[in-house]
Amino acid sequence: MTREQVLKVVSKHLMDAVDGLEESKIDPARSMKDLGANSLDIVEVVSRSMRELKVKVPRSELSKLTNINELVDTLLKAASTAPEQRA
Amino acid sequence: MGVDTHSAAALVQLSLSPDFDHVGILRIADADGRNALSEPLVHALLARLAEAAQDERIHCLVLCGLPDVFCAGASRDMLASIVQGRIAPTDILLSKAVLDLPMPVVAAMAGHAIGGGLALGLCADILVLARESRYGASFMNMGFTPGMGITKLLEHVMSPALAAEILFSGEPRRGRDFIGMTGVNYIVPRVEVEERAFAVAARIAEKPRTSLQLLKRTLSLPRRQAFEATRTMESLMHEISFGQPDAAKRIEENYD
Numbered sequence: 001m002t003r004e005q006v007l008k009v010v011s012k013h014l015m016d017a018v019d020g021l022e023e024s025k026i027d028p029a030r031s032m033k034d035l036g037a038n039s040l041d042i043v044e045v046v047s048r049s050m051r052e053l054k055v056k057v058p059r060s061e062l063s064k065l066t067n068i069n070e071l072v073d074t075l076l077k078a079a080s081t082a083p084e085q086r087a
Numbered sequence: 088m089g090v091d092t093h094s095a096a097a098l099v100q101l102s103l104s105p106d107f108d109h110v111g112i113l114r115i116a117d118a119d120g121r122n123a124l125s126e127p128l129v130h131a132l133l134a135r136l137a138e139a140a141q142d143e144r145i146h147c148l149v150l151c152g153l154p155d156v157f158c159a160g161a162s163r164d165m166l167a168s169i170v171q172g173r174i175a176p177t178d179i180l181l182s183k184a185v186l187d188l189p190m191p192v193v194a195a196m197a198g199h200a201i202g203g204g205l206a207l208g209l210c211a212d213i214l215v216l217a218r219e220s221r222y223g224a225s226f227m228n229m230g231f232t233p234g235m236g237i238t239k240l241l242e243h244v245m246s247p248a249l250a251a252e253i254l255f256s257g258e259p260r261r262g263r264d265f266i267g268m269t270g271v272n273y274i275v276p277r278v279e280v281e282e283r284a285f286a287v288a289a290r291i292a293e294k295p296r297t298s299l300q301l302l303k304r305t306l307s308l309p310r311r312q313a314f315e316a317t318r319t320m321e322s323l324m325h326e327i328s329f330g331q332p333d334a335a336k337r338i339e340e341n342y343d
Contacts, residue, residue, distance in 0.1 A: 019219065038155065040199055040221040040259050043343045059340055 001079050006053065006072045013048040014068075017041040028068040046071065055079045098131040101138055103145070107289035109296075111145035111190075115152045122152050123162035124203050126174075129181060136184040146292040146299055148188060149284050150211055151195045152204075154277070160202025160225060163342055169325075170335045176325045182236040185210035186311050189300045191291050195284035197277050201225050201259060206235035209243060212307065215284045216262040217277035223259030230337030232324035239313040245269040 007028060015021050018036045026035065032042045049071075050056055055078035065071050098117045104110035113135055117128050139148055152158055161169070168174040185192060185207060194211035202225045208214060216222060224241070226233040233254055241250035249268060253260070262274045273283050291299065328334065 038199075038221075040201070040343075044221070044259060059343075 001053070001076065003072060003076055006076045006079065009052050010045065010049050010068060010072055010075070013045040017045050026068070028072060031067050049075060053079050098128050099135045101135040104285065107285060107292060109144060109146035109292035110285065110288045111139055111142065111148040113139055113148055113150050115158055118153060120162065121159055122156045122204070123159040125162040125165055132181060133184055136188065140188050143296065145190055146294065146296050147288040148190055148192045149195055149288045150185070150192055150208070151281060152198050154197055156198040157196040157200040158204025158207050159199065160204045166338050166342070167335070170329055170338065176234045176322070182206055182210050182240070182314060186307060186314055189303060190296070191299055191303050193284045193288045195281045196220070196222070197280035199259070203235045206237035206240055209237065209240040212303070213287055214244060214271045215273045215275065215280050216265065216271055217280050218261065218263040218274055219277050220262050221259040222262060222265070223257060224254050225257050225259065225343070227255060228257035229341045230331070231328040231334060232321065234321050234325060236314040236317050236321070238321055239317040240310065243310055244271050
């Protein structure tokens with residue numbers, strides 16, 4: 001799985017969560033909150049992305065993330081872990 | 088538990104509408120706690136609900152929250168107390184207090200309503216939701232079974248099949264996702280929620296209180312009966328689901 005693929009999954013769910021958000025407006029250096037997502041939207045974007053990518057990241061790790069790039073890197077790292085090590 | 092009357096009054100405000108005769112306003116306003124059902128907030132809510140029930144001037148009550156959160160369900164501390172056995176979920180009689188109010192209740196749910204917060208809103212007779220806000224039953228996301236009567240209350244406004252999906256999946260859906268799928272009275276832009284709720288309440292409040300009270304008792308009877316039956320089942324499920332060895336860990340890992 002590539003980084004671009006992970007970003008595409010996150011972007012898709014983010015666009016679904018935030019009314020009127022277009023892909024061209026998604027700057028991964030920004031936070032989802034900056035792009036109009038509220039706390040429940042963010043939880044939903046992350047949980048849908050994890051489900052689609054078949055990865056699980058602990059809440060404690062997710063709470064430290066400050067922007068979309070960091071989320072993508074975290075999800076990519078989890079996806080590259082051997083399946084038997086996935087929580 | 089002792090409750091500071093002053094701070095309790097600040098958490099939940101009960102007032103008469105300055106604009107509409109005989110319309111009461113009960114606002115859940117714990118901004119610091121994000122309207123999560125903590126013990127002080129539950130006590131304050133119960134106290135204000137009891138006052139509202141006794142107030143003959145109120146013909147119709149509008150239940151409101153903060154602009155972005157109507158009610159967020161049990162707080163982390165409250166869930167910890169339940170897991171430790173200090174509080175039984177059935178002791179949380181908020182749903183019953185709203186269902187038993189003698190006057191019609193309009194829930195103006197402009198902000199999110201999750202878990203017990205959604206159950207609280209569903210106890211109202213008439214519901215106004217916001218297109219942008221999210222509504223869901225998060226119980227199962229944290230590994231325990233639903234409570235506060237929501238197991239049956241959801242079916243007041245949606246089909247049993249849709250209610251089952253909301254309860255099993257724990258997915259917090261946006262108000263707009265429910266348009267055309269439920270019997271919710273109004274799903275409007277967030278900024279219009281309270282205006283719509285008060286317009287409905289004003290029209291109801293013109294009627295004689297005694298007749299409103301009689302009709303309320305009659306119309307709410309199926310929900311009150313369903314709630315009583317559900318409480319028994321929910322309580323049995325809670326004894327098992329909260330008693331699981333990993334219950335506390337699951338809540339800690341999945342509380343949002």
